[in-house]
Amino acid sequence: MEAPALALEGVAVDRAEVPVVHDVALEAAPGEVTVVLGANGAGKTTLMDGIAGLARVKSGTVRLGGTAIERLAPYKRARAGLGYVEQARTTFRTLTVEQNLLVSQRGDGDLATVYRLFPELDKRRGLQAGHLSGGEQQMVVLGRALVSAPKVVLIDEMSLGLAPLVVRRLMTTVGELAGMGIAVVLIEQFANLALDVGTSAHVLRKGRIVFSGPCAELRGDERRLHRLYFGGAPSAGGPRSDGAEPGGAEGAEPGGATPPPAEREAR
């Protein structure tokens, strides 16, 4: 494994003065997908916001290519090579596909790379993004992160609301991003799809890392994942496996979501 492109040590992040993320250590290597899993409300987005500068890192260090960035403004972190595909990020609907990419372009960022990864977008360069399918819009959102030529890309639940087939297609691209030498940090509700494309995994529960190890160790082990997500013995409402419908609430985290209907439960 190469030296980490992103390295966190003892990171704590608050939300509205409430401690949410505690003492997180995590590394992401170039050319690899590092998966971050956890139930609704576990603190995944808060952690990503802390890395990107949208939430304040209260203590600990965030290093990008060896340089501490946890006190930099978000745009400076982006300029230093950090791309962030935020949860529920959308396109500029009235701009064309190409305009969406151009407004995010920076440095060595290359639209041709995006069109190569997403031939669907190549064919629709002149179309308003609002007219694209949900999957194609997510491709534009990913493309916008790529045209800033990032060294590290954080992707927070890009599968939200998309059909499983489309999610699989996007996962293939995530693997290709890593293949280009980018360090990808992937948060995903479809745990198995993420574990298939990932190298190492971290599971967050109540803002703390409860597992760090190879993805292979968790792949297909629904019971273990469930225990890691919620603690205790397996019951209804575990991590979502591929093939289930996305978009619903999952899990029985205290203060969190209601358990999903039976047909959405993990196998």
Ligand SMILES: Nc1ncnc2c1ncn2[C@@H]1O[C@H](COP(=O)(O)OP(=O)(O)OP(=O)(O)O)[C@@H](O)[C@H]1O
């Ligand atoms: N802006 C906010 N102000 C106050 N509390 C917040 C805010 N955003 C999130 N929280 C709280 O922080 C905790 C972690 O939320 P977060 O969104 O980071 O979890 P998550 O793991 O990303 O969940 P999900 O899987 O639903 O996206 C939750 O208890 C949530 O209620």
Ligand SMILES: [Mg+2]
């Ligand atoms: Mg989230």
